[in-house]
Amino acid sequence: NAGVTQTPKFRVLKTGQSMTLLCAQDMNHEYMYWYRQDPGMGLRLIHYSVGEGTTAKGEVPDGYNVSRLKKQNFLLGLESAAPSQTSVYFCASSAKQGAGGTEAFFGQGTRLTVV
Amino acid sequence: RKEVEQDPGPFNVPEGATVAFNCTYSNSASQSFFWYRQDCRKEPKLLMSVYSSGNEDGRFTAQLNRASQYISLLIRDSKLSDSATYLCVVNERAGGTSYGKLTFGQGTILTVHP
Numbered sequence: 621n622a623g624v625t626q627t628p629k630f631r632v633l634k635t636g637q638s639m640t641l642l643c644a645q646d647m648n649h650e651y652m653y654w655y656r657q658d659p660g661m662g663l664r665l666i667h668y669s670v671g672e673g674t675t676a677k678g679e680v681p682d683g684y685n686v687s688r689l690k691k692q693n694f695l696l697g698l699e700s701a702a703p704s705q706t707s708v709y710f711c712a713s714s715a716k717q718g719a720g721g722t723e724a725f726f727g728q729g730t731r732l733t734v735v
Numbered sequence: 736r737k738e739v740e741q742d743p744g745p746f747n748v749p750e751g752a753t754v755a756f757n758c759t760y761s762n763s764a765s766q767s768f769f770w771y772r773q774d775c776r777k778e779p780k781l782l783m784s785v786y787s788s789g790n791e792d793g794r795f796t797a798q799l800n801r802a803s804q805y806i807s808l809l810i811r812d813s814k815l816s817d818s819a820t821y822l823c824v825v826n827e828r829a830g831g832t833s834y835g836k837l838t839f840g841q842g843t844i845l846t847v848h849p
Contacts, residue, residue, distance in 0.1 A: 651835050662741075662822065662841030663779065670835035678836070679738075710778060714837070723769075724824075724837055726778035 622646050626711050626727035633701040633734045641696040641730050643711030650716040652694035653678075653724070654686060656707040663710065669694055670716075701734045708732075738762060739825050741840035748847055752813045756843050758806040758823030767826040768799055770808045772819045773842065779822055782808075813847045820844050 624645045633639055643652065650671050655663040655678075665678030667686040675686045683705060685697045694713075698705060708731050714724040741758045748754050760768075768785040783790065785797040785806055796809040806823055823840035 653837060655839070660841065663839040665836065665838060668835060668837075676836075679838070712837070723781045723784075726780070728778055 624711055624713055624725050624727040626709075626730050628730060629728065630731050631733070633698075633732065635701060635703060635734060637701050638697070638699050639701065639732075640698075641709055641711075641732075643694045643696070643713075643727060645692055645694075645713040645725070647713060647715075647725065648691070649713035649725075650691075651714045651724075652688065653712040653714075654684070654694065654696045655710045655712065656680065656705075657710060657729075658707050666696065666709075703734045706732060706734045737841075738827075738838045739823055739840040741821075741823050741843050743841075743843070745844035745846060748813055748845070750813055750815060750847055750849055752847075753809065753811045754813060754845065755810075756808045756821055756823070756845075758808075758840050760804050760806070760823075760825045760838075762825070762827050763804060765804075765825045765827050768797075768806050769824040769826075770795075770797060770806075771822040771824055771839075773822060774819050779839075782821070810845075813845075815847050815849065818845055818847045 627642045653668040654666040669675045669688040672691040711727040712724040715722045770782040771779040772782045773779040789798045794811045798807045820842040822842045827836045
């Protein structure tokens with residue numbers, strides 16, 4: 621079972637370069653998320669999506685763009701990478717949540733270094 | 736103020752100890768709550784959901800106090816394998832009638848030593 625797959629797993633970028641991180645899930649989940657994790661900061665929400673074609677800003681959206689053209693994919697783009705974007709990026713997905721909430725499943729992370 | 740705040744830790748306890756983590760959240764409209772566990776350099780994984788009446792899973796007990804906007808996790812009889820970072824997670828209303836914004840606390844590091 622693939623679950624949530626992130627590509628690439630590692631990347632080194634030069635300042636000013638662009639790249640796209642791909643997240644794919646095969647669980648037919650409605651909701652998808654992109655987080656970044658820095659030492660001592662926990663996971664901070666960058667952008668999220670509650671359905672195909674919809675996206676919303678999270679806590680730290682500046683410098684990132686996202687797209688959810690297909691339900692199973694959620695793309696995170698960096699148009700002009702900066703050293704401050706060096707981080708570990710996690711994608712997650714979950715089923716549509718009612719008041720009870722459901723479990724979020726995470727990809728294995730992408731370790732991005734911007735030099 | 737951060738939306739979800741946890742005890743900063745780190746906690747360093749001997750095997751067999753009981754340890755408790757606390758978490759507060761600022762959005763009173765939050766509807767569901769979770770504890771996740773994250774091992775070093777790995778992705779977070781669900782430890783347990785937190786229900787209004789409190790719930791227990793083996794050595795783990797979770798409590799919710801909506802009036803105080805407070806969540807707790809109690810680990811009894813700590814094992815070496817419990818060493819990890821514990822993350823408090825809150826599911827908030829994203830807008831309209833849709834819940835979809837999962838917000839994490841900064842995490843609390845637990846080390847259990849022999």
